[in-house]
Amino acid sequence: MLKVRLMGTKNDIKWFSKILQRNRKVNVLQISEPYANKGTNRYYRVYAEVEKESKKVQ
Numbered sequence: 001m002l003k004v005r006l007m008g009t010k011n012d013i014k015w016f017s018k019i020l021q022r023n024r025k026v027n028v029l030q031i032s033e034p035y036a037n038k039g040t041n042r043y044y045r046v047y048a049e050v051e052k053e054s055k056k057v058q
Contacts, residue, residue: 001029007045010034020048027053 006013013034021028029051034044 001049001051004048004050005045006048007037007043009042010044013044013046017046017048020050025053027051 006016008016017028017031020026027050029049031049032047034046037043037045
C-alpha cells in the first residue's frame with residue numbers, strides 16, 4: 001500500500017482523484033477530506049491510500 005499526498009486547488013485535486021479511481025491498475029482504498037494549506041486559502045491537500053490492483057482468478 002502507498003500513502004500519497006495530493007496538493008493543489010480543490011478542482012485540481014478532484015480532477016486527479018477521478019483519474020486515480022478510474023485507473024484499472026490502481027485500487028484506491030481511501031481519500032481524505034481536503035485540508036487547507038497554511039498561508040493560503042487557494043491550495044489544499046488530501047491524502048490517498050492506494051494499492052496495486054490484484055488480478056482476480058476466474
